[in-house]
Amino acid sequence: MLKNYIVVSLRAFRNHKLYSVLNVLGLAGGLTVVILIAMFVRFELGFDQFHGDADNIYRVVQRQPNNFYLGSNEFAVTPAPLEDAVRDELAYVEDATQLNRRRVLLSNGGRGFYESGLFVTPSFFGVFDFELEEGDAASVLGSPDAAVITRDLARALFGPDGADGAGAVGRTFEITNHSGGRIVTVAGIAAEPPPDSHLQFALIVRYDDNDRQGGWGSNSFHTYVKLRPSADPGRFAADVQDIAERNIGELSWVQEGNAEVPHFFTQRLTDIHLRSHVNFEHSRNGDIRYVWLLIGAAALIMLTACINYTNLATARAATRGREVGVRKVAGASRSQLGRQFVGESVILALAALLVAGGLAKLLHGPFSALVERDIPAAFLTAPSFVALALLCAVLVGVIAGAYPAFVLSRMKPVKVLKTSGSGTTRSMAGSLLRSALVVVQFAVGVGLLVGVFVIRQQLDYISKAETGMDRDRVVAVTIRDREMRGQWEAVKAEVSTIPGVVAVSSASSLPTSVDSSVGLEDWEGRESDEDVAVYQSSVNYGYAALLGLEFVEGRPFSEERAGEVERAVVINETARRRLGWDTAVGKELNMGSGPMQVVGVVGDFHFHSMHLGVEPLALVLSPDEISRVLVKVSPNQLPETISALSATLERFSPSYPFEYQFLDDAYDAMYRSERRFAVVLSLITGIALVIACLGLFGLAAFVALQRRKEIGVRKTLGASVSDIVFLLSREFGRLVIIAFVVGSPIAWYAMQQWLAQFAFRVNIGIGVFVGAAAVTAAVALATVGYHAVKASMTDPVKALRHE
Amino acid sequence: MSESDDQPQLGEPIYELRGVSRSFGSGFNEAHVLKGISLDIAQGEFVSIVGPSGSGKSTLLNIMGMLDAPTRGSCYFMGQATHELSERQRVKIHRKHIGFVFQAYHLIDEMTVYENLETPLLYRKVKSGDRKSKVADMLDRFNMVAKKDLFPEQLSGGQKQLVGIARALVIEPRVILADEPTGNLHSSQGDMIMDLIRDLNRNDGVTIVQVTHNERYAAYGHTVVELLDGSIDSVSQVAGQSVQSD
Numbered sequence A: 001m002l003k004n005y006i007v008v009s010l011r012a013f014r015n016h017k018l019y020s021v022l023n024v025l026g027l028a029g030g031l032t033v034v035i036l037i038a039m040f041v042r043f044e045l046g047f048d049q050f051h052g053d054a055d056n057i058y059r060v061v062q063r064q065p066n067n068f069y070l071g072s073n074e075f076a077v078t079p080a081p082l083e084d085a086v087r088d089e090l091a092y093v094e095d096a097t098q099l100n101r102r103r104v105l106l107s108n109g110g111r112g113f114y115e116s117g118l119f120v121t122p123s124f125f126g127v128f129d130f131e132l133e134e135g136d137a138a139s140v141l142g143s144p145d146a147a148v149i150t151r152d153l154a155r156a157l158f159g160p161d162g163a164d165g166a167g168a169v170g171r172t173f174e175i176t177n178h179s180g181g182r183i184v185t186v187a188g189i190a191a192e193p194p195p196d197s198h199l200q201f202a203l204i205v206r207y208d209d210n211d212r213q214g215g216w217g218s219n220s221f222h223t224y225v226k227l228r229p230s231a232d233p234g235r236f237a238a239d240v241q242d243i244a245e246r247n248i249g250e251l252s253w254v255q256e257g258n259a260e261v262p263h264f265f266t267q268r269l270t271d272i273h274l275r276s277h278v279n280f281e282h283s284r285n286g287d288i289r290y291v292w293l294l295i296g297a298a299a300l301i302m303l304t305a306c307i308n309y310t311n312l313a314t315a316r317a318a319t320r321g322r323e324v325g326v327r328k329v330a331g332a333s334r335s336q337l338g339r340q341f342v343g344e345s346v347i348l349a350l351a352a353l354l355v356a357g358g359l360a361k362l363l364h365g366p367f368s369a370l371v372e373r374d375i376p377a378a379f380l381t382a383p384s385f386v387a388l389a390l391l392c393a394v395l396v397g398v399i400a401g402a403y404p405a406f407v408l409s410r411m412k413p414v415k416v417l418k419t420s421g422s423g424t425t426r427s428m429a430g431s432l433l434r435s436a437l438v439v440v441q442f443a444v445g446v447g448l449l450v451g452v453f454v455i456r457q458q459l460d461y462i463s464k465a466e467t468g469m470d471r472d473r474v475v476a477v478t479i480r481d482r483e484m485r486g487q488w489e490a491v492k493a494e495v496s497t498i499p500g501v502v503a504v505s506s507a508s509s510l511p512t513s514v515d516s517s518v519g520l521e522d523w524e525g526r527e528s529d530e531d532v533a534v535y536q537s538s539v540n541y542g543y544a545a546l547l548g549l550e551f552v553e554g555r556p557f558s559e560e561r562a563g564e565v566e567r568a569v570v571i572n573e574t575a576r577r578r579l580g581w582d583t584a585v586g587k588e589l590n591m592g593s594g595p596m597q598v599v600g601v602v603g604d605f606h607f608h609s610m611h612l613g614v615e616p617l618a619l620v621l622s623p624d625e626i627s628r629v630l631v632k633v634s635p636n637q638l639p640e641t642i643s644a645l646s647a648t649l650e651r652f653s654p655s656y657p658f659e660y661q662f663l664d665d666a667y668d669a670m671y672r673s674e675r676r677f678a679v680v681l682s683l684i685t686g687i688a689l690v691i692a693c694l695g696l697f698g699l700a701a702f703v704a705l706q707r708r709k710e711i712g713v714r715k716t717l718g719a720s721v722s723d724i725v726f727l728l729s730r731e732f733g734r735l736v737i738i739a740f741v742v743g744s745p746i747a748w749y750a751m752q753q754w755l756a757q758f759a760f761r762v763n764i765g766i767g768v769f770v771g772a773a774a775v776t777a778a779v780a781l782a783t784v785g786y787h788a789v790k791a792s793m794t795d796p797v798k799a800l801r802h803e
Numbered sequence B: 001m002s003e004s005d006d007q008p009q010l011g012e013p014i015y016e017l018r019g020v021s022r023s024f025g026s027g028f029n030e031a032h033v034l035k036g037i038s039l040d041i042a043q044g045e046f047v048s049i050v051g052p053s054g055s056g057k058s059t060l061l062n063i064m065g066m067l068d069a070p071t072r073g074s075c076y077f078m079g080q081a082t083h084e085l086s087e088r089q090r091v092k093i094h095r096k097h098i099g100f101v102f103q104a105y106h107l108i109d110e111m112t113v114y115e116n117l118e119t120p121l122l123y124r125k126v127k128s129g130d131r132k133s134k135v136a137d138m139l140d141r142f143n144m145v146a147k148k149d150l151f152p153e154q155l156s157g158g159q160k161q162l163v164g165i166a167r168a169l170v171i172e173p174r175v176i177l178a179d180e181p182t183g184n185l186h187s188s189q190g191d192m193i194m195d196l197i198r199d200l201n202r203n204d205g206v207t208i209v210q211v212t213h214n215e216r217y218a219a220y221g222h223t224v225v226e227l228l229d230g231s232i233d234s235v236s237q238v239a240g241q242s243v244q245s246d
């Protein structure tokens, strides 16, 4: 019986190629998107699970209620003594470790290169299960100068000798960071960390005493704790807080009431990637909201694809009447027929899955690049994944096939067998439901289009926004060589002679992301209990001019005036307002290093991303601070200018590589995840529309076929081609309008939520909706129009001959 | 109930129609298509139903085939009132005893001749071996072995109707209901089909109820029932024809 069904289904597919191809393509397109998104979701949800005790590992983090920094008052860092305290005092703690991720200069003689290294305490491998290719987890970090590196790094450091890993063990190299340089010895070779680890490294070294100073007052170490399986995580958080109260509470500045003990809390290791958005993460995390958004998008796409099938199959049901009738007369029961037709759609869904699997394999690479994740291709063939995909396809087949099967198996043989032709019935089986489904499809399309338009508008707004700063053609060179401090005059003199250089200055941080913040000790006119925190950047002469900052009061720092270094300050308008000043020039404030005098006030400019509002800012004159050399260049001969710049700076600092970026690029990079999201959503929208159109195309074909006679009659009565086209398109046009009415408000609401993350955002204008409606209508009409025109060209004599 | 119990004896009624009426629509638009038809058909009988187009012949045949139900009156099939049966029981009886032949053949286009013949057996859950031999018998009997892998579109009208009859016959039904089986055929093919149907009746004892417009073909039966405007106008015995046993 089954074989009979399958054979007949396959022949039926072959005899109705257009129908079958539209169906398989629609389902395959939908399933491809679902598979790719499922791979992404699985990857995101699987972060850090590879550690044997992943579920028992926690990170300790803290909240400082009154200390907002870059939009959050939570911090991933803790005091240095916390590691020993939890290990010694809490019996249910199996092990604990502290670490920091730092960029360090590595060299084995000659010019070095930068690597991101993990500075760790010796218990690192006691908590984490990173695989070691050489060395033993228990002892590899035993010696204070121990370093563990990856094979790739071994090759980079030691050339061919290091290539096999083992040859590198025992060799030494130099690491340099801001606290100076030291020699370390390779004690082990680590496998490349898995792509789904939130900790990435090529190098692991033990802290030396310089790296890890400070008692309970320090606050810069990431603490990871592995609990015994029997431990109660809730109690652990409470115990950590208790330890903090006892120790931090004893500090003099807490006792004097200048600060409070922060609130400590814990995060599961496996939650960090998707659910942690605190300050000082190791790297940019994923976001559970995007995971949900993508799951939602996948569901919408699948819904669209299922609807396609349902619609096409019910439309075609009209032409399968005879088969149903004959089968019933031959003794088929309703349930047997139902099973047959559901079975058919399951077969189609499985065929579509096969196509989708191939497509997903092809698209895996580009997709991974698009979402910026190293999603393993092996996911595709993992048994559990394949089983899930099969289940999903069968489910899709059953859901999509249920209604057509219901319609078909309900048909009465007496009715469908009466006509002698192909068994086509004029009854528009389920045409109301079909219209409703088309509305849903296009509502999804309209909604997604509105989403895409709003996101694009916001990104466009961001890239064109007046940020109060001229980022154009500003090169920011990162200087890590401490030896260069104090050489400003010489650097400036040399750089200025490069032909393409227009202006030179420097600062302690990038002007697009000033990330140092300090609470003001005092300022003129302070009401006693007020607290104001300001972001601060050390800057050099010419900073404001180079960036085109506008002064609303006062003037920039001047080399002509003595005594301004570290004593004069330029603030922004927000700072002036927050400090309660009408005019600021001449007033004094104290940032902790004695009173400074305000010499100027600049108009507010964005020194953070558009996600955040403009905060108070203080620019302090400090010519020795040259962490970022800012160079305004002329548009001509840019490459020559950059290489001259590189040559000049490398002369000053022979062991450090030249590192630079354009300020414009740094600005754009802050919206990377939004841009990525925009691309992903655009693609999904495109696919949803294409799928919806496939369905509409098939549907229009059937409607045109069913109305062949009517069209013939109308033509003999004098209807023109355009009359017929209008007649056939009108119906679908109406559906698109309803879809618009349904989809727009939902999309409007969703996009308001999305925009809320930006302190500076566009208003959703009417244009977005008009645009979405126009695109949808155009796409739908173009699809329907093809059949409408074709139908209107039919020869009425032929169409009516069969009557 | 044992097998032999539901084998009606020759001469016993297989159909008893009592005041069967069928109307379509309601109220002002109600069309009374059959108006109180009463008719007995004996096991092994060959009945021809004739009458002008629109007189209700097909409607009557559909009711007898349980594809449709009377609005009033009852139709007994082998002693059971069809309207008292559940859908499930109807399908069961239908599968077992009734074979249909249509004017328009109604073969399934996507199936070969062989598969078209096999389908009714599949619905009866006949085992694969039996199925093969039954289909092979039919092909043999109708000289269609060479055509068994062809699709309907590759056959002539007469050949299609042969397949249609073979399909009705493959389940070894008690009764074959044929609605203008020769209506679409030219006369030589029509004669061949009618001879075949008569043989079935004579040699296999299959009860035949056929609808026809052709007087000559009507005379192949024992009894001719003439319908006029939904009522029986006359019932006549055909001279020289009587129900025979073999």
Ligand SMILES: Nc1ncnc2c1ncn2[C@@H]1O[C@H](COP(=O)(O)OP(=O)(O)O)[C@@H](O)[C@H]1O
Pocket: B024, B025, B031, B033, B051, B052, B053, B054, B055, B056, B057, B058, B059, B060
């Ligand atoms: N399902 C139906 N709905 C309404 N009228 C019907 C239906 N089936 C048949 N009729 C009407 O019943 C009458 C008899 O039809 P039918 O039994 O097919 O006649 P015959 O087969 O004798 O030509 C016709 O007028 C036809 O229009």
Ligand SMILES: [Mg+2]
Pocket: B057, B058, B059
């Ligand atoms: Mg008829």
